[in-house]
Amino acid sequence: MTRLRAVGRSLLPIGLPILLLVGWEIGGRILGNVYLPPLSSVLGTLREDWLFEHTLSDLLPSLQRFVIGYLAGSALGVVLGIAIGSSRRVAQYIGPTLEFLRALPAVAIIPVAVLALGLGDSMRISVIMFGVLFPVLVNTTTGARDCRQERIDVARMYGLSRLAIIRRVVLPSAFPLISAGLRVALPIALIMMVVSELVGGQNGVGFYLLSSQSVFNIPAMFAALILLGVLGNLVNAGYARLEDRWLKWARNL
Amino acid sequence: MATDFPRLTDLAEPGAVVPPILNVTELRKRYQADGPLVCDRLSFSVNQGDFVAIIGPSGCGKSTLLRMICGLLPPTSGEVSLRGQRIDAPPPEMALVFQDYTRSLFPWLTVERNVKFPLAERGDITKAEKAERVAEAIKTVGLAGFEDYHPGELSGGMQQRVAIARALAFRPQILLLDEPFASVDALTKEGLEDTLLAVRERFADSGMTMLLVTHDIDEAIYLADRILVLSKPPCHVAEELMVDLPHPKNQVSTRGMPEFQRIRARIHDVMGLSAQRDGSQPAA
Numbered sequence: 001m002t003r004l005r006a007v008g009r010s011l012l013p014i015g016l017p018i019l020l021l022v023g024w025e026i027g028g029r030i031l032g033n034v035y036l037p038p039l040s041s042v043l044g045t046l047r048e049d050w051l052f053e054h055t056l057s058d059l060l061p062s063l064q065r066f067v068i069g070y071l072a073g074s075a076l077g078v079v080l081g082i083a084i085g086s087s088r089r090v091a092q093y094i095g096p097t098l099e100f101l102r103a104l105p106a107v108a109i110i111p112v113a114v115l116a117l118g119l120g121d122s123m124r125i126s127v128i129m130f131g132v133l134f135p136v137l138v139n140t141t142t143g144a145r146d147c148r149q150e151r152i153d154v155a156r157m158y159g160l161s162r163l164a165i166i167r168r169v170v171l172p173s174a175f176p177l178i179s180a181g182l183r184v185a186l187p188i189a190l191i192m193m194v195v196s197e198l199v200g201g202q203n204g205v206g207f208y209l210l211s212s213q214s215v216f217n218i219p220a221m222f223a224a225l226i227l228l229g230v231l232g233n234l235v236n237a238g239y240a241r242l243e244d245r246w247l248k249w250a251r252n253l
Numbered sequence: 254m255a256t257d258f259p260r261l262t263d264l265a266e267p268g269a270v271v272p273p274i275l276n277v278t279e280l281r282k283r284y285q286a287d288g289p290l291v292c293d294r295l296s297f298s299v300n301q302g303d304f305v306a307i308i309g310p311s312g313c314g315k316s317t318l319l320r321m322i323c324g325l326l327p328p329t330s331g332e333v334s335l336r337g338q339r340i341d342a343p344p345p346e347m348a349l350v351f352q353d354y355t356r357s358l359f360p361w362l363t364v365e366r367n368v369k370f371p372l373a374e375r376g377d378i379t380k381a382e383k384a385e386r387v388a389e390a391i392k393t394v395g396l397a398g399f400e401d402y403h404p405g406e407l408s409g410g411m412q413q414r415v416a417i418a419r420a421l422a423f424r425p426q427i428l429l430l431d432e433p434f435a436s437v438d439a440l441t442k443e444g445l446e447d448t449l450l451a452v453r454e455r456f457a458d459s460g461m462t463m464l465l466v467t468h469d470i471d472e473a474i475y476l477a478d479r480i481l482v483l484s485k486p487p488c489h490v491a492e493e494l495m496v497d498l499p500h501p502k503n504q505v506s507t508r509g510m511p512e513f514q515r516i517r518a519r520i521h522d523v524m525g526l527s528a529q530r531d532g533s534q535p536a537a
């Protein structure tokens with residue numbers, strides 16, 4: 001009896017997803033509506049298209065832009081954030097400008113980026129960078145600004161140069177916050193990746209999604225959604241594990 | 254550089270008066286321009302190889318004084334000079350063990366790397382010597398076996414010992430300690446006190462000078478050759494006492510000596526007296 005209840009409780013979190021998926025399958029079959037193909041046909045398309053034909057032609061280019069844009073945007077955010085957080089003069093000089101740009105919805109930058117950079121990879125990567133930059137920058141700035149004076153004093157006392165203090169004290173002090181910024185930036189990078197591919201794209205998961213929709217290949221459209229959902233979750237889970245490892249020291253502070 | 258300055262002891266004629274290594278002159282400090290005076294015309298000097306204890310009531314400005322001595326905090330007026338040269342940046346031969354170890358240790362580094370921190374950027378010391386100094390410092394404070402722990406995984410007293418080991422690895426000529434044994438139990442404290450005396454003994458020929466800030470009167474008498482009693486804030490030197498207890502010291506017999514008791518009574522007197530004066534101030 002209690003055993004049964006325990007099994008029931010462990011099923012609780014996956015109950016709703018299963019119900020939804022079963023509902024989707026049955027609903028799709030009963031309604032026979034083209035806009036809601038049953039799950040099985042979506043999964044069929046997923047297998048046909050993404051194992052592995054479109055993986056090479058669409059997923060790979062998407063991931064490539066995602067990785068480059070994410071890393072470059074993060075690096076820029078960390079460098080600028082450290083500079084702003086550890087120098088009042090830099091903060092006064094570029095702070096207001098960045099504050100203004102930060103308030104801008106990131107996707108609104110796309111038309112501008114298209115005009116400036118055309119429809120190639122550089123536009124798409126720049127757009128991802130722009131989306132990633134601000135959450136990383138803001139967190140890094142806060143982290144660097146809040147670095148405890150005593151820690152900096154220890155480094156000064158032992159004769160470390162300003163650069164060495166930043167590298168050995170300010171950066172690691174700010175790291176828990178930087179890492180949180182990097183985590184927040186991941187789904188944003190994914191969003192920017194898809195959105196940037198909706199504009200004049202030649203390949204990519206976003207391009208596949210839009211072109212499937214425009215030729216009424218509804219199962220393919222849903223297949224792309226599932227793919228993106230799986231991708232997003234994998235990326236988040238991977239990052240959580242990484243963070244767990246490199247922030248072990250911060251757990252019992 | 255201050256390091257190139259010839260040692261005054263080397264130049265001194267036998268029998269000549271050796272100038273002090275450290276001079277604190279008319280030191281004043283306000284944190285804000287319109288804020289209260291924390292230190293008021295503090296003056297004293299320290300000879301090479303001295304062990305000076307500084308005691309005074311909480312909040313009287315002891316930590317402030319140490320931070321000014323090691324060049325981390327500019328005085329409002331007056332100056333600190335090291336071998337005759339004014340200090341306005343941290344000199345390379347001083348190390349300070351901060352009062353608050355939770356803030357001064359680096360939680361992302363292991364014990365070993367924390368202790369190695371002062372040497373990490375030094376190009377003038379070989380890798381092997383760095384490792385040797387670190388191992389020795391860790392052993393000296395009794396933390397061998399904990400090299401790979403992070404500060405967050407250690408007790409308060411152990412963390413404090415890491416902070417001490419870090420300063421020892423640097424091998425300063427002048428070691429400043431800000432209440433380094435405040436959060437260890439009585440037994441560990443006695444052990445660490447003796448460790449400090451042993452360290453000093455070992456560095457005696459290189460003349461390690463120590464300045465120890467403490468709340469603990471007995472600790473000051475046990476460790477120091479000279480005790481500076483600071484007044485209530487704004488602080489100045491209220492009393493200077495010489496301690497003439499025989500070396501080597503012993504936790505039991507030294508503390509039982511009449512001289513020990515005499516100095517202790519004197520300090521109580523001085524500190525009690527200043528409290529009395531304060532009590533009579535509102536009436537005056």
Ligand SMILES: Nc1ncnc2c1ncn2[C@@H]1O[C@H](COP(=O)(O)OP(=O)(O)OP(=O)(O)O)[C@@H](O)[C@H]1O
Pocket residue numbers: 284285291310311312313314315316317318352486
């Ligand atoms: N950064 C600071 N800014 C402003 N005031 C400060 C600062 N640090 C210390 N003070 C003030 O200076 C005075 C002396 O502080 P300090 O830390 O030097 O005392 P202390 O003698 O070390 O005390 P304790 O024995 O409790 O450690 C206090 O009144 C404190 O409020």
Ligand SMILES: [Mg+2]
Pocket residue numbers: 315316317352431
């Ligand atoms: Mg203090």
